[in-house]
Amino acid sequence: MALNSPSTTRKEGQGLLLGRYEIGKLLGHGSFSKVYLARNVKSNEFVAIKVIDKEQILKGGLISHIKREISILRRVRHPNIVQLFEVMATKAKIFFVMEYVKGGELFNKVAKGRLKEEIARNYFQQLISAVGFCHARGVFHRDLKPENILLDEDGNLKVSDFGLSAISDQIRGDGLFHTFCGTPAYVAPEVLGRKGYEAAKVDVWSCGVILFVLMAGYLPFNDQNVMVMYKKIYKGEFRCPRWFSPELTRLLKRLLHTNPETRMTIPEIMENRWFKKGFRHVKFYFEDDQIYSVTEGEDEIESDGIDYSLDECHEAPTEFDARKRLVTLPRPASLNAFDLISFSRGFSLSGLFEDGGEESRFVSSASIPTIISKLEDIAKVTSFKVRKKDFRVSLEGSREGVKGPLTIAAEIFELTPSLRVVEVKKKAGDRVEYDEFFDRELRPGLRTLMLPDPVISDEKVKEKVNDFEAKEKVKDFEK
Template identity: 60%
Template sequence: MAEKKGLLLGRYEVGRLLGHGNFAKVYHAKNPTTKEEFAIKVLDKEKIFKSGLVGHVKREIAILRRVRHPNIVKLFEVMATKSKIYFVMEFARGGELFNKVAKGRLQEDVARKYFQQLISAVAFCHARGVFHRDIKPENLLLDENGDLKVSDFGLSTVADQIRHDGRSHTFCGTPAYLAPEVLAQKGYDAAKADIWSCGIVLFLLMAGYLPFQDRSLIILYRKIFKGDFRCPKWFSSGLISLLRRMLVTVPERRITIPEIMGKKWFKKDFRQIKFYPEDDEFHSSDDIDSPKAIDDESHSSSSSEPSIPSTIKTSASSPSLLGSQKYGLGMRRPPSLNAFDIISFSPGFDLSGLFEEKEEETRFMTAASVSQIVSKLEEVASLVSFTVRTKDCRVSLEGTKEGEKGPLRVAAEIFEITPSLVVVELKKNAGDKMEYEDFCRKVLKPGLQDLIYNPSASEENISSDSK
């Protein structure tokens, strides 16, 4: 008897249901050719529009593209039809960390390893202006090696969306893990609220139960506001000391992430991971039925939930001769930009090609080929004795000067907008912010000026050619 195959979604074979919520279902999937496994999150477009959650979905995509870390679930691709949106994500074979805790408390060394990986991921997010706001064991997954993966950034926020008072004002999260200042609904520091939630998770891993719990929400909230909890007798003194600094009801007195990482209890057997986020791949598919995806207002109005389509028609053409000439033989074509990627850039992104600078981020448009861009970046790097690493359409420039935060490292990534235009995005991946700004002003901008696309010059060339 022939093996029953799952439904096809582009190049993915969709299988069993892994879980579901109010607006999404998650399925196991694999690539039949490469045998790679994935998790596909399927969102109902109609429900999203009716619930006014379009902004939340856009933000989640933008955030997942920003936070590429070994302990954060990767988003590989975003696709859409007229009725559905699909997130193709990393498959965490080990399931939820919650399932481990449900069987009983963990040994200290095991709990410490998970906590170290959680703090490492949260520190990475905070450094990039991303705040999770729903940290709990159900949102912490485990891969086949038993390593932790933070997931579900649906309630997350970013620094540029926080009000002028520097505080978040959205009441969100899971009751038992909420910080007292979130419950107060008077504005809160999202980073401090994440630290409180991490403290609750750590207590749960070690105790097997929550520090604050009650069947009545009102009584539970009173306990959280009071912040009075007891540690079991098997907790070590170092662990108790750390928890009492994390679960402080006054956020200004709460321990910071650098202080957590400096604690003796935390540092035991801790291995700092050195990695290059630009090595990861992200694709947003624009060769599907609805290239505008979320912004497509022609979503299905049917009240019944459409099933996963057996196929999705694609219109991607094979690489042309123009492509091989533009990108160079043996060089991969840059990933295309569609609505999702442009959304993940700053609002009001100016497509006139002007050199745009933001905090720790720079981008510009150019008509140059990938090989020309890479050569120019190598030339700029040589002026300041930076080392260069190149992989496909990504370039990493790394300095040798050891600053307070280590050597400066700048990642450049090239995206295609049209066959003749690309966007070059540069980000500070490591090092001092002031050093990066100085490097951009004195070296990067002058060195790349010749590459920047000038629409008026192009129009002049067209006019002169037509004469």
Template identity: 50%
Template sequence: MSISKVKHKVGKYELGRTIGEGTFAKVKFAKNMETGEAVAIKILDKERILKHKMVEQIKREIATMKLIKHPNVVRLHEVMGSKTRIFIVMEFVTGGELFDKIMSEVNHGRMREGEARMYFQQLINAVDYCHSRGVYHRDLKPENLLLGSCGNLKVSDFGLSALSQQVRDDGLFHTSCGTPNYVAPEVLNDRGYDGATADLWSCGVILFVLLAGYLPFDDPNIMILNKRISAAEFTSPPWLSFGARKLITRILDPNPLTRITIPEILEDEWFIRDFRQTKFEENCEGNVDDIDAAFQDSEEHHVQEMREQQPATMNAFDLISMSKGLNLENLFDPEQEFKRNTRFTSQYPPNEIIHKIEEAAKPLGFDIRKKNYKMRLENVKAGRKGNLNISTEVFQVAPSIHMVEVRKAKGDTLEFHKFYKTLATRLRDVVWKSDDDLQGRDLN
């Protein structure tokens, strides 16, 4: 039996579960109803964007991301806007987080050197490509590195993870962002930093974690942690090869001016072993008209948002397992003890069933609370065992057939039985009658 739900549709997409949440955005799984393709949709609040004066920057970064089509970067498909929200439609990556893969490794939560090098090479490929187009991540960490269906690395949120950040006239970022353990020393002070060198430091921390299985800089005291990062105080584990240790040391250089660059990494002896340059067709063409439309106030440019409440569905196995509970007789078991629930079927629309139950229960002295296709009925008068509470829910068996479950949630079972007999009489027209019913057997 599935859970009662509210279908949320945005344009041609049906939104599902939340798969990520941040300060400025929420990410939901979604399905393209025209093609069946699974996507991820990042949802931004327009009011917050306007409040923080982020519109132009977000439009610029989204436009750039639409043109980035790299195998190791999560794709951005399109942008839509409603009156209150911006929807960024992205590629849905199925292989999970790289962080989960690290944690699942049997060898003390770390990767073998060859495997770690392969993922690091893909990471550098992606970072190099995006930096060449002026796009910086500023929150690189294993949790933002996903795995595709074939196990290839996919960097998520490139250019979108730090939407609230601004570049000043000196060309530097001035707001600290990112996860503390992965941020570069220059990000921790307020003198400005270069997005490219800061990203590279984070790549070095990621490489260390892949190979060592723990963070190079870690302390519960944030002041001590910042001090260790600023001084690049870390100890490499003994199992690291000389080449890996040397490269990590050059990346985790606290001075951004002397830190190794990506062109230098691409020539490093340890890095280039078994290196495969990512091959793909670079296509810089892309339509960015939807970006301006998404931010406009005019309703003609807004995507349609719909919330469609639907009753829970029931499959054949559910129906068979409950088939003995379709009449009043089944309020009793063979020993004639009262049961706590019963069910009936109806060909009425679900909203009408709910209305009929409400209409029948109110004169009997029940307060009613409704949520979608569930109802809670509470008798205002206390009975033998307190106030009688009854739960009802409508399930969809077929497009035109519904099953209604009536269940005692609290109170005396005998009182529930008496209530149901009265309710059944009042719902006589709602209940779907079988051939046997029509010959004289009905709900009563």
């Protein structure tokens, strides 16, 4: 089925997947799934939808496998990793709605011949950034190869297919993994030995094979007989072609070292002279499921035609200055009855939607500029960066932790013309670090803005719900 062009109109919900996505051509398929190109009919954005047959995964005992893949994809959100937007399900199917990467597989590019050194190095730098990010969050891919690496329309690399990935929770008592998996030509020698292996070192080996392929145009270990190829891998028998520079040859020999104890680590790779040429660390953040990258040394972010300038924590603006900046912005979102229900002690629904993050709300009579200025004051004292978009403020720490820098989001909602609800939650980083920051800095800093009783009573909720339902009945009658 061909996709309609973005300009084509159609009756919403008719012939659409769950009333939201128009399914197009088949992009690929596996043992239990098919991947289709699709279009979000509301935003006109293209996505890739992975369709999984429930009956097949139940028969194959793969329910825990699917759950783990979802958990992993939510954990590793990075500019060089294919993003999972949402998961939906019907009685018969499970749907992964994912980022659509237009450029195809890296394999197709390499199949045309070896790459220039600068291009290969750029791809390798992006690959190592993504793999290092995964390892820092306890995720190990275990099947890295050019077929599982995609390229977007700008030539940026995107790691995909985490179906064979593992997480640190699966490590046995000996501190090693034991599952035999991967693609023969890219598998590390210790996996072949079947005595247990460190998954991080296995991923580094695969990255080394990929780098060799990018630069040479062929595999370092190859033979029509798989057992002969395995023997070459186990012994580490490979030869670099004459056009490899001495620096690159030395790097590859350390990446493809048969002893995992002396094989290079990700931090060592990032300090290597050949690797560091032209390399710039990329920092990033998420806003409304969109990823925004900030390269070190840049002061601005451009995305979707909007400039999001970085606030370098200068003098906190006065309320008058802040009001001037907000005058052209839309009003903050108003809360309806169902939003209020989530604030009530007896009707809290947040646990159903939060992915393990911490969340707090309070009611304030302070003006919106005052609330934003107070958050900027806290950021200035704690050396956090501030990002602002409409009535949302993000505070971003600079210290790298196991789960990345701590990022805190605050959003302001209008309850009445004179009252605002402020919602504060952890967007990224370690929960323990967030709890400490909240108790030490956020709560004391925001206390002056809080009304004495920030919890809305159930009676007020019922009153608002009744009022809301009455208005809806009038609308229905008018229709």
